[in-house]
Amino acid sequence: MPSLNSLQRVRKPTTRKGKKILLAKEPKVVENFKRKIFLTGRRASDALKNCSKDLYKISKPNAVILSKKNDILPFEDITPIERFCRNHESSVFFFTSSNKKRPNSLIIGRLFDGNLLDMVEFSVNDYKSLDEYSASIPTNTKPCLVFSGELWEQSQELQKVKSLLVDVFRGEVIDAIRPQGLEHVLMFTATTESILMRSYKILLKKSSTKLPRVELEDLGPHVDLALKRVKFASDDLMKRACRTPQEAKSKPKKNISKDALGTTHGRVHMGKQDVTTIQTRKMKGLKKSAAEKKVARKKKAAA
Template sequence: MTVCDDGGACAWSGSVAMDPLDRVVKPKTKRAKRFLEKREPKLKENTKIAMLIKGGNANLRVTEVLKDIYAVKKPFAVLYRKKNITRPFEDQTSLEFFSKKSDCSLFLFGSHNKKRPNNLVIGRMFDYHVLDMIELGVEKFVSLKDVKNSKCPEGTKPMLIFAGDVFDVNEEYRRLKSLLIDFFRGPTVPNIRLAGLEYVLHFTAVDGKIYMRSYKVLLKKSGCKIPRIELEEMGPSLDLVMRRTHLASDDLYKLSLKQPKALKPKKKKNISHDALGTTYGRIHMQKQDLGKLQTRKMKGLKKRPAEKAAEDSGVSPKKSKSA
């Protein structure tokens, strides 16, 4: 931008610098076309992918935590093995750059320093911008290698269990619960197979700490059709404490939850559902003459010939003397 002699700003001169990721790229090959189509907005979005980033001063414990979380999240995760000097609560541009580059909407950042040792920052993106993030401190950690038990296969969808009233009372813990569900839920499946329910992630909030435990479900013989269920600790297990939070405003959070109109179920007239899912239908009928209602044919209800003739002529039948 050039400045005129009188101090005013003149027109733009030269080209304007533009972020390479913001440019409109036209695909030259079919492979590039398929790659761009995957990133386009869809009615049913793809499974959310998480990126795990190691800070510039991450120690061995934080590195092991990121590796174990990556093993739990695979194949819906990207692990950055090189150290990245960034501070999410001070500057979020690097996180947004990595999010746009790898097409990830979830992130987990690990760091370590004297003021905040063994630090984890978990968060999510909305339109490639940080929506909310929560800083957690790791007080105790047991890795997958330390537990000498059988493991679940890669890509197993976990069952999530949350214990503690604080998850429903406190707004920060309520948002943390939503964030953890978003992070670990995995792909949406149409059907559930009993043998596939073999992995449990249990989160307990008590006395200002969050305990994360992972178990493998063992189906044992019980002598009946329903098997006996046992839980075997598998790892990783973490004892966490909440430190700092960066939560989105209510308006922005509500906007991020908005769904397109095409996904909303269309209302059907005269059909309602109760809390248990039972369907009720309302039927509209014309006014009926109950006098002409066909009843069960019995000899005692059979009309006499005189009564029929009187009804046809519109005259009430004469009563007998004996009556």
């Protein structure tokens, strides 16, 4: 049973605007796009700060960056980051810090229901910023994600890391996209030592066929991410986080199916029909002959 103090903290809206704000914060059948927040620890190198700014640039406009330094150790106490995420309505966080024991550390994590779901710590190596390349991409561009290497499927740990990276960099969910809208690609290559993150700009050029010729131009940031510490969610918690609400599930259509060629087949159920009552005499091809009429008159007279 909740205490009296906890009940007093529940505040009801007194204005129409306040009610609208509270309704926007309530759980939805289709959730809003995940907002990212970028935080900095007590110390961070210049390369690490620039890397955080570059990741913020490719995440805009659904991202916020805080310049103030924070005395936070996420793997020891995650509550300060959860508080920052609730205040800024974010469910994905990037935390950068550097010290003697763990230099150039980048922690990427996500939240579920206001609490930590999972997070991964990387060591940033061989960093190249966006400013070192002449190419650029427009803001709010949905990237294509490419995962190269057999280790993504062979290692269970990398499979969970892949799920996190997809959730962080996938962009907004859309129904369709035109070919000219494919402008940016993020490629993650898994090796035995690190994860190579590469960014390219997609160029569509003329070709002798209807399909354009695709070329890739280097685009920052380029960074090697060495996997350090991980904190994954339990199977039950991940199952809850991935559950689809009943209202969002599409209802299956009965008696409709598709074959291997994609042709739609349907089955229609009809009641039993009395063929003898169907009017067919007006059709020339179905007129009764003289013999049939004679037989019909005899049956009628006998009745």
